[in-house]
Amino acid sequence: MENQPISLNSNSSSIWQELKNAINGSEDDFTQIPLGKAIFLLAVPMILELIMESTFAVVDIYFVGSLGASAVATVGLTETYLYILYSIGMGLAMAVTAIVARRIGEKDKDGASRAAVQSIFLALIASLPFAIAGIFFAKELLALMGADSWTLEHGYGYTQWMLGGNAVIMFLFIINAIFRGAGDAANAMRVLWIANGFNIILDPLLIFGYGPFPELGVEGAAIATTIGRAIGVLTQLWILFKGGRHIRVLKSHLIWHTETILKIIRTSLGGIGQMIIAMTSWIFIMRIIAEFGSQAIAGATIAIRIMMFTMMPAWGLSNAVATLVGQNLGAEKPDRAEKSVWITGFWNMLFMIAVAICYFLYSESLVAIFTDDAGVIDVGGEWLRIVSYSYFVYAWWMVSTQAFNGAGDTITPTKINFVFFWLIQIPLSYIMAKPLGMNYSGVFWAILISETSVGLFTLWLFKKGNWKKVVV
Numbered sequence: 001m002e003n004q005p006i007s008l009n010s011n012s013s014s015i016w017q018e019l020k021n022a023i024n025g026s027e028d029d030f031t032q033i034p035l036g037k038a039i040f041l042l043a044v045p046m047i048l049e050l051i052m053e054s055t056f057a058v059v060d061i062y063f064v065g066s067l068g069a070s071a072v073a074t075v076g077l078t079e080t081y082l083y084i085l086y087s088i089g090m091g092l093a094m095a096v097t098a099i100v101a102r103r104i105g106e107k108d109k110d111g112a113s114r115a116a117v118q119s120i121f122l123a124l125i126a127s128l129p130f131a132i133a134g135i136f137f138a139k140e141l142l143a144l145m146g147a148d149s150w151t152l153e154h155g156y157g158y159t160q161w162m163l164g165g166n167a168v169i170m171f172l173f174i175i176n177a178i179f180r181g182a183g184d185a186a187n188a189m190r191v192l193w194i195a196n197g198f199n200i201i202l203d204p205l206l207i208f209g210y211g212p213f214p215e216l217g218v219e220g221a222a223i224a225t226t227i228g229r230a231i232g233v234l235t236q237l238w239i240l241f242k243g244g245r246h247i248r249v250l251k252s253h254l255i256w257h258t259e260t261i262l263k264i265i266r267t268s269l270g271g272i273g274q275m276i277i278a279m280t281s282w283i284f285i286m287r288i289i290a291e292f293g294s295q296a297i298a299g300a301t302i303a304i305r306i307m308m309f310t311m312m313p314a315w316g317l318s319n320a321v322a323t324l325v326g327q328n329l330g331a332e333k334p335d336r337a338e339k340s341v342w343i344t345g346f347w348n349m350l351f352m353i354a355v356a357i358c359y360f361l362y363s364e365s366l367v368a369i370f371t372d373d374a375g376v377i378d379v380g381g382e383w384l385r386i387v388s389y390s391y392f393v394y395a396w397w398m399v400s401t402q403a404f405n406g407a408g409d410t411i412t413p414t415k416i417n418f419v420f421f422w423l424i425q426i427p428l429s430y431i432m433a434k435p436l437g438m439n440y441s442g443v444f445w446a447i448l449i450s451e452t453s454v455g456l457f458t459l460w461l462f463k464k465g466n467w468k469k470v471v472v
Helices: 012-024 035-067 069-105 109-144 149-164 167-182 185-208 218-242 258-290 294-310 312-330 334-368 374-407 411-433 439-464
Strands: none
Touching (some): 012 185, 035 069, 035 167, 035 185, 035 294, 035 312, 035 334, 069 109, 069 258, 069 312, 109 149, 109 258, 149 218, 167 185, 167 218, 185 312, 258 294, 258 411, 258 439, 294 312, 294 334, 294 374, 294 439, 334 374, 374 411, 374 439, 411 439
């Protein structure tokens, strides 16, 4: 039964019942039930959660796109700094998911709750430097990335809000990581539904000034996103203290616990390093693309948003692997942990192949949803077509990397990212774009080469099995 991709009965009513269980949340022990069922129950809410997270980006760019290429470029340049924030948040989240999952697998719910509270403390501390930088140095940060005069005059408010209010982003990352590690993926999904719903409503009201609302332009998009995420965070905290199906925080847990803090920091260092390397590589990539004008930046920004949205189901499947690996290693079932990776990876590959076909056939049509600027459409469409060639390999990189992270081995992916993103992708992008004269197209081809290579290498390293011996 565990070799089946989904351990469900063949009749449609049973499938719908399992889908309902996945969305509502399951009290099943994911170290005991059939693997196919465990993957399904975890992956469905994780996929929906990440689709909602990426919808923030898609909705913002949809409305901002009507303000022109410079407004879209403002969003893209601000996100180059948010990538660093995401790196820290996602690195901490990896550690939190691994530690909470391991404690749940060991049936130590008190330890899981204690780790949850300490991770929230760390998230607040980590957000402060970004808030200060964004509020007081927004123009300087944009100028450093090569922003045009319109962005420096009219767009810096967007940067102030996004960086100044970054704590809500950190909390969303960390608390949803707690839910995922505990197996409460449905709660993480619901939080993003709520946050995104408010963002969708507020975006047009604040950007275009409908009704009694002021017309704030691109700055309105940042305010709407920050408010939506803040409401999501309040919902998270309410659920966490009220009690999910697998984890609950009590007043007795609300104390600083140095030993747990240090364990989270040690485990997260690799994850933070891993994500900083991956994310900052995009800063350099965007800086190279900026040499070719606002249309190039806008096209790249829209292409990245489309990629984020369409790849969320794949990341949801990958996140399910992290939970299953962590909990099954905690339950001393390493073979079951490995089997979960191979089953999930196969289905992830099929999905990514389908996405690649859509990119190849409809690349320009997808970009045209967000802009009518022909130059922007050409750039974004070309990026989507080129990266589609690597997706069948990239699918395995996503799953095997999350297997390392779920086991608590965040150092190995860090080393891999350093080599393939910093030592290969960035220099190759510059060489192909500038000395070889391929312009922004050279950047896209360099990304294809590096990401195909990293996928093959990471899968080979996973097969060696050293991740099974990691202690967290």
